[in-house]
Amino acid sequence: MISARNPMKDKVAIAAAATTGFTAQNTERSQLSLGAEACIKAIRACGLTASDTDGICGSAVPAAAMQSALGIPEVTWFANPSIPFGNQIAAAAAAVHAGLAEVVLAYHTPYRLPWNTSGALKDPFRRGGMTMPGAGAVPETVAGVAGYTAWAARYLHEYDARREHFGYVAINDRSNAARNPAAAMRAPLDMDDYLAARMIRWPLSMLDMDVAVDGADAFIITTPERARDMALPPVLIQAVVLGMIDRNEEDQTPGLHRHGQHVVVEALKARSDFWTDGMDLFFPYDGFSFITLAWIESVGLCGPGEAGGFIEANWDQAAKRILIDGHIPVNPHGGSLSEGGSQGSGHVREAVHQLQGLAGERQVEGARTALLTPGGFFFNAQGLTLRRA
Amino acid sequence: MVTDEALSAVFKGHSIDRDNVAHFRGRLERRLLINRCIDCGVWRHPPRPICSSCWSSRLEPTPVAGTGTIHLAIFLHQGPPAEGVDYATPYPVVTVELDEQPGLRFTSSVVGAPNETIAIGRRVRLDWIERAGTPLPVFRLAEGAGQ
Secondary structure (H helix, E strand, O other): OOOOOOOOOOOEEEEEEEEOOOEOOOOOOOHHHHHHHHHHHHHHHOOOOHHHOOEEEOOOOOHHHHHHHHOOOOOOEEEOOOOOOHHHHHHHHHHHHHOOOOEEEEEEOOOOOOOOOHHHHHOOOOOOOOOOOOOOOOOOOOOHHHHHHHHHHHHHHHOOOOHHHHHHHHHHHHHHHOOOOOOOOOOOOOHHHHHHOOEEEEOEEHHHEOOOOEOOEEEEEEOHHHHHOOOOOOEEEEEEEEEOOOOOOOOOOOEOOEOHHHHHHHHHHHHOOOOHHHOOEEEEOOOEHHHHHHHHHHOOOOOOOOHHHHHHHOEEOOOOEEEEOOOEEEOOOOHHHHHOOOOOHHHHHHHHHHHHOOOHHHOOOOOOEEEEEOOOOOOOEEEEEEEEO | OOOHHHHHHHOOOOOOOOOOHHHHHHHHOOOOEEEEEOOOOOEEOOOOOOOOOOOOOOEEEEEOOOEEEEEEEEEEOOOOOEOOEOOOOOEEEEEEEEOOOOOOEEEEOEOOOOHHHOOOOOEEEEEEEEEOOEEEEEEEEOOOOOO
């Protein structure tokens, strides 16, 4: 059952976002080191100090380690939800709204580890890091990393779609990343490059998969009242949804017509004041290129199987990127495929910067609203509407 | 009889627990067992401790006919090390919708067929091969059957 109830609407603000920038190489730094750098930047951007923070919401790096490293004297709430980053936003916003904490430091530390790149095995300090238990240990599975490849194959089977349609997503991200100094992959990319890329699991290649990076993003989440007294324009969280259905195993999910994204869309639409016709920015998830096509269709920009045609009709040939109706960019920071695989934190950070007018040469003039859909299909579809206060 | 202690070594790469142990023991006897609810008859995979349709705890790991239709098909150009798999020829992985119930699916590989003949919509039947001495359920394309 999907409820439209949303007492938290516009009652929690993101006061600041900061990043270390991302690199597709093993840095000689820990996740905690990268995370702490981003956290200090976010706290300073608000004009705050460590002692102004009373809540911590992190990802892989335990809140306790971050508190200890930063010398935050005391917190009254902390949590480490799993990624993608919509989970951190949802938990932190709910904690602020409920009064469990007033100023929450939220962070995510994308890191090159054995589960996302074999390159991590070269570093003795990474070898024992997070692996994916049960997924990908035998070839005969579509659990874990192979899941989106399997449904991408089904997409090609069911619709008049081609691999070039996945390629548009990769090219769009790369063209946008060229204007983002924080991005890991900025060299130009065209369709010939895309089609020549090394196949990993047909039908998806290297360029359909997010880039394993080192880096960190951090955020300050607080009440609109507190945010107004801080240094930057507040961004209000209008609605957050974490959507899932019962058949959420990769090979049992009912089909392209029915998975977590459809729950997210129905609930987020019901709980928000604007939808695609009122958005200035769009951040569909792109951990695999195919996920972006699915989100474009799920949010209703076009019908099932029509995302490729939709992109062609909204393609800025000169800039080699998507501009919906000639003015709405899609993942203007370069997304997971080119800025780096940040499991959604990069998307949220760019949305905040755009809505604060801090996006530099990527700035969308007068941007006031952003629709974000982090995550994929099965157990991690998420939605977020943000607006400038 | 393989002890519970030894099962995880026999099924390397799988996470064996109380809820799926019967399925893996079935494999040792070359029987593909899928949980079926004794009370409402609904099949469900992977194994869960209760029936998600009627909440009965009376689940019977039941052999399936092994016939079905390819629903998802991918080809691995790289992947985890496994005996008999070298990826020089991309390795097919298919999710098969079993004839027992719409939406009931099992994922494995297809053997004995060139990759260009393995496609979504093809009919298949269950067969067994061995990997490192342990039976592995796989599929073969059904003879003469088209889409």
